[in-house]
Amino acid sequence: MKIVQCVPNFSEGRDLEKIERIVEVLKNKEGFKLVSYEPDGDYNRTVVTLLGDPLKIIDAVVEFVGIVEQEVDMNTQSGEHPRMGAVDVIPFIPISEVTMEECVEYANIIAKKVNEAYNIPIFMYAEAANEKKRVKLPTIRKGEFEGMKEKIKDPKWAPDYGQPEIHPTFGVIGVGARIPLIAFNIDLMTEDTKVANNIAKAIRFTSGGFRHIQAGPVYLDTRGHVQVTMNILDYKKNPLYRILETVKMEAKRYNVDVPSCELVGLMPKGTIINSLKYYYAVEGRVWDKEITLEELTQEAIKYIGFRDFDVLKIIEANI
Amino acid sequence: MKIVQCVPNFSEGRDLEKIERIVEVLKNKEGFKLVSYEPDGDYNRTVVTLLGDPLKIIDAVVEFVGIVEQEVDMNTQSGEHPRMGAVDVIPFIPISEVTMEECVEYANIIAKKVNEAYNIPIFMYAEAANEKKRVKLPTIRKGEFEGMKEKIKDPKWAPDYGQPEIHPTFGVIGVGARIPLIAFNIDLMTEDTKVANNIAKAIRFTSGGFRHIQAGPVYLDTRGHVQVTMNILDYKKNPLYRILETVKMEAKRYNVDVPSCELVGLMPKGTIINSLKYYYAVEGRVWDKEITLEELTQEAIKYIGFRDFDVLKIIEANI
Numbered sequence: 001m002k003i004v005q006c007v008p009n010f011s012e013g014r015d016l017e018k019i020e021r022i023v024e025v026l027k028n029k030e031g032f033k034l035v036s037y038e039p040d041g042d043y044n045r046t047v048v049t050l051l052g053d054p055l056k057i058i059d060a061v062v063e064f065v066g067i068v069e070q071e072v073d074m075n076t077q078s079g080e081h082p083r084m085g086a087v088d089v090i091p092f093i094p095i096s097e098v099t100m101e102e103c104v105e106y107a108n109i110i111a112k113k114v115n116e117a118y119n120i121p122i123f124m125y126a127e128a129a130n131e132k133k134r135v136k137l138p139t140i141r142k143g144e145f146e147g148m149k150e151k152i153k154d155p156k157w158a159p160d161y162g163q164p165e166i167h168p169t170f171g172v173i174g175v176g177a178r179i180p181l182i183a184f185n186i187d188l189m190t191e192d193t194k195v196a197n198n199i200a201k202a203i204r205f206t207s208g209g210f211r212h213i214q215a216g217p218v219y220l221d222t223r224g225h226v227q228v229t230m231n232i233l234d235y236k237k238n239p240l241y242r243i244l245e246t247v248k249m250e251a252k253r254y255n256v257d258v259p260s261c262e263l264v265g266l267m268p269k270g271t272i273i274n275s276l277k278y279y280y281a282v283e284g285r286v287w288d289k290e291i292t293l294e295e296l297t298q299e300a301i302k303y304i305g306f307r308d309f310d311v312l313k314i315i316e317a318n319i
Numbered sequence: 320m321k322i323v324q325c326v327p328n329f330s331e332g333r334d335l336e337k338i339e340r341i342v343e344v345l346k347n348k349e350g351f352k353l354v355s356y357e358p359d360g361d362y363n364r365t366v367v368t369l370l371g372d373p374l375k376i377i378d379a380v381v382e383f384v385g386i387v388e389q390e391v392d393m394n395t396q397s398g399e400h401p402r403m404g405a406v407d408v409i410p411f412i413p414i415s416e417v418t419m420e421e422c423v424e425y426a427n428i429i430a431k432k433v434n435e436a437y438n439i440p441i442f443m444y445a446e447a448a449n450e451k452k453r454v455k456l457p458t459i460r461k462g463e464f465e466g467m468k469e470k471i472k473d474p475k476w477a478p479d480y481g482q483p484e485i486h487p488t489f490g491v492i493g494v495g496a497r498i499p500l501i502a503f504n505i506d507l508m509t510e511d512t513k514v515a516n517n518i519a520k521a522i523r524f525t526s527g528g529f530r531h532i533q534a535g536p537v538y539l540d541t542r543g544h545v546q547v548t549m550n551i552l553d554y555k556k557n558p559l560y561r562i563l564e565t566v567k568m569e570a571k572r573y574n575v576d577v578p579s580c581e582l583v584g585l586m587p588k589g590t591i592i593n594s595l596k597y598y599y600a601v602e603g604r605v606w607d608k609e610i611t612l613e614e615l616t617q618e619a620i621k622y623i624g625f626r627d628f629d630v631l632k633i634i635e636a637n638i
Contacts, residue, residue: 237527
């Protein structure tokens with residue numbers, strides 16, 4: 001059975017009644033699951049996570065875009081998160097029995113349908129990009145909704161679907177395909193943000209660190225300690241254990257403990273298996289291929305140190 | 320006084336008498352010092368380190384290339400290290416009262432002289448590159464001596480100096496200018512090259528590792544174990560200790576010891592200080608700013624695990 005993850009982001013994170021009206025169309029559908037929708041008031045944005053049959057997801061998301069078109073007017077919207085449309089992005093992520101090439105196809109199918117239904121221009125990004133300079137979403141989104149009115153008229157920025165004119169209240173959408181991105185935070189038992197910042201610099205690409213890591217420091221007011229917060233853009237090339245052990249190595253020079261870590265959103269089970277294989281090998285334990293998702297969860301807590309973690313953090317447990 | 324480091328590498332590391340005949344011309348010269356020449360039998364390559372007046376170095380190295388031309392025939396040469404010429408590379412490195420721009424000029428002066436004297440084609444690389452795709456030496460060197468016969472005829476790979484035809488016994492030379500590069504090799508107590516390759520992949524940029532690391536596996540026949548051999552292109556952003564500790568972390572999964580490492584050529588004292596500060600902090604030791612170069616050498620052997628190491632490996636001890 002082909003399974004994809006689809007993570008539409010829409011530009012309303014405050015009006016909870018409106019958010020309910022919007023996500024209603026994604027609830028209790030046959031063929032896929034609404035795993036979560038996470039509104040953020042500061043960002044004024046909601047991240048929706050869908051999991052299931054790609055073609056069923058496509059039909060529902062087309063409908064969902066139509067509802068957002070009625071509910072959200074970008075001319076009066078503002079928030080901390082950059083955005084270029086009422087639905088800002090629709091990425092497809094291959095999960096099971098689906099190739100990246102197929103996800104690129106799904107992205108093109110939905111882009112065409114949405115454009116035809118609502119006359120919203122579409123930019124294809126990430127693996128679905130048709131040009132190198134459109135691979136990175138921030139490059140496309142630069143100028144945001146307000147700047148896109150002019151930008152889209154530049155022939156260099158003609159949309160991949162639709163006319164070079166934004167939808168007057170909706171803007172434009174970025175539709176893409178990409179591998180799963182892991183949002184991973186590592187706890188440091190200190191209140192000193194400088195320590196978190198120095199360690200973030202050691203591991204993140206922009207300061208010379210690992211190629212697929214974006215990282216920064218954050219102070220957790222409610223918990224009273226700092227974290228290195230990061231996105232792992234390619235968890236196969238930059239596995240969790242390697243990043244975690246490098247952070248521990250750096251923390252030693254500050255005499256700071258690294259007791260736990262957390263995952264924001266979901267991750268494929270391969271991410272955990274990847275890292276457990278390392279810790280098993282270090283201990284001389286044999287890897288058991290028959291491990292269940294529940295056992296995998298317990299081992300991840302034990303070896304990687306996840307807190308606030310349960311089996312539903314694993315994508316495959318939601319299928 | 321203007322001081323540069325110049326590090327010609329030539330493709331003979333086994334015939335010690337021949338090596339003596341070649342380096343003779345660099346000994347006891349006025350204006351610069353032959354800091355070291357390090358033949359490697361497995362690599363079949365010798366790294367020469369010169370330090371001093373750039374114009375004096377240029378004259379002597381032009382003469383040296385002429386002697387290598389007489390002594391080394393690339394048609395019968397083979398070794399573990401990739402190479403495209405009998406003298407493979409001639410990089411200039413600014414050390415004191417010299418800018419990078421001046422080093423680029425010196426590189427062009429010697430390139431022109433060598434080409435005119437011996438009809439050897441020259442490729443300019445690193446900071447001296449005339450095209451973006453020639454910045455990285457491995458891109459130029461791809462195909463090596465054997466492949467260069469055809470590659471150089473491709474208009475895209477026309478040499479920066481000379482005709483598009485290799486010197487029949489010498490090949491071609493890469494001439495460049497760059498910041499100090501640390502040639503660092505980490506010993507792994509196994510004969511399994513696959514282990515060295517997996518670890519090299521974990522740390523090197525091209526496979527997702529640290530941004531300023533080029534690394535690969537090598538088997539040392541004379542010592543009976545493998546190494547991760549690497550260039551650290553920016554030792555401030557990718558300090559030795561971080562790379563060494565990451566290699567140790569990865570080696571644990573193979574149950575392989577990492578007892579020692581070696582430095583090919585020289586390094587600025589800042590490289591050692593950088594890493595000793597880490598190990599001192601881990602042990603709770605206070606850093607002593609008044610440390611002498613001799614003491615620094617002993618501490619580097621103790622903490623970083625250098626073998627075949629002495630104070631003259633530090634650039635500052637040679638000035």
